[in-house]
Amino acid sequence: MEQLRNGKRLIFFPLPFQGHINPMLELANILHSKGFSITIIHTSFNSLNPSSHPHFTFHSIHEGFSKSGTLKDTLLVISSLNANCHEPFRGCLTRLLSDVSKEPVACLITDSVYDFTKSVAESLKLPRILLRAWSASSFAIYATFPLLREKGYLPKQDSRLEEEVTELSPFKVKDLPLINSDGPERYFKIIADLEDQTKASCGLILNTFEDLDEHALATIRQNYSIPVFSLGPFHKCYPNSSSTSSSLLAQDQSCISWLNRQAPKSVIYVSFGSVAAINEAQFLEIAWGLANSKQPFLWVVRPGLVPGSDWLEALPSGFHETLNGKGHIVKWASQKEVLSHQAIGVFWTHNGWNSTLESICEGIPMICMPCSADQMMNARYVSDVWKVGLQLEDGVERGNIEKTIRKLLVEKEGEEIKDRVVKLMQKANFCLKPGGSSYQSLDALIKHILSFN
Structure with a gap:
């Protein structure tokens, strides 16, 4: 009609x-x-x-x-x-x-x-x-x-x-x-x-x-x-938003089939958006922090994320083998589809506003690593005002990464954060x-x- x-x-x-x-x-x-x-x-x-x-x-x-x-x-x-x-x-x-x-x-x-x-x-x-x-x-x-x-x-x-x-x-x-x-x-x-x-x-x-x-x-x-x-939230207002895409980058759908094989609320989803850049030292600390956490992770490594690097060449030899299938790395993902997947337990984000709002709307707690502009403010709101995530206040270091992941996925502090973000999700649904x-x-x-x- x-x-x-x-x-x-x-x-x-x-x-x-x-x-x-x-x-x-x-x-x-x-x-x-x-x-x-x-x-x-x-x-x-x-x-x-x-x-x-x-x-x-x-x-x-x-x-x-x-x-x-x-x-x-x-x-x-x-x-x-x-x-x-x-x-x-x-x-x-x-x-x-x-x-x-x-x-x-x-x-x-x-x-x-x-x-x-x-x-x-x-x-x-x-x-x-x-x-x-x-x-x-x-x-x-x-x-x-x-x-x-x-x-x-x-x-x-x-x-x-x-x-x-x-x-x-x-x-x-x-x-x-x-x-x-x-x-x-x-x-x-x-x-x-x-x-x-x-x-x-x-x-x-x-x-x-x-x-x-x-x-x-x-x-x-x-x-x-x-x-x-x-x-x-705009993306929840329009009932057919998942059927249209405005992505400037090709989305790798292999991440969805990989997520389908993971336990509910177990996966750390890592994505720093379409513009942010990190240096090679930070890249390696993130890689080893994720590997050492022993938790399954889906990591979006956008070409150009590490200036001077085409994609994954900065990873040490044998890194993939140490994961035993617990990690899946793609160049770009359909983020709203990923965040709504039952396997996602934590979102490690640069706290762009779209990403922050999408995480709240799915009831997913956040690890905050802002890079520039309004991202720093969004991250402070997430960690200290809404209290639905944790900032990497002590820097991007593998031990600190492991500790933060453990807090959110295992410890009592993580349970309290999950409760708060679920309540915000419910409010987001009600307002529409x-x-x-x-x-x-x-x-x-x-x-x-x-x-x-």
């Missing part, structure tokens, strides 16, 4: 990084299921695959990058995207708005990192709603950057890393979000621009839920005079049901979009 349409089209513009693409397309799926037609404008850098989402219309713009994945400085990529995409995006959007054969466009939903979309949308008299791909808690902390700089917490100084930020307890200076780059001032400018972009928008969408981010959401609503919609906070927020978002003339 053909889905009922409401006669309105939405235009989405995702930032071309995996952690931003996923929630944007999940949100597009949610709103498509509510009757909207969906058009996606995307860059040729990290280009999307339209065949994975045949129910959407895709339009590609060229931003001038030579090859996907070759640019290592994230801030430079963001700055270049904002500089290079302005005119191609304006041209594409203008053509879409003038196409009378399609449904009228209700609004633009864009990643908040694109600063130029404000002037383009205003010139075309098109309402613009922002999607923030971070937690509400990290968003609230980004808003305090002027204060943190005034107090001398930022830029970070090595001598103060363990110092508590009294204005943001329980955060330490080392938890404050910075991206590895040669230009910290560029980072501070991007954060300041984000503030301005948010205040000038017609609304803000966050992939979170009230019971998880209640205090931060209250702060955001107090400080911004725009509608704020918390309707996550009729009458739940995310259910109501989605309804409010739809009414807000349909109110635009």
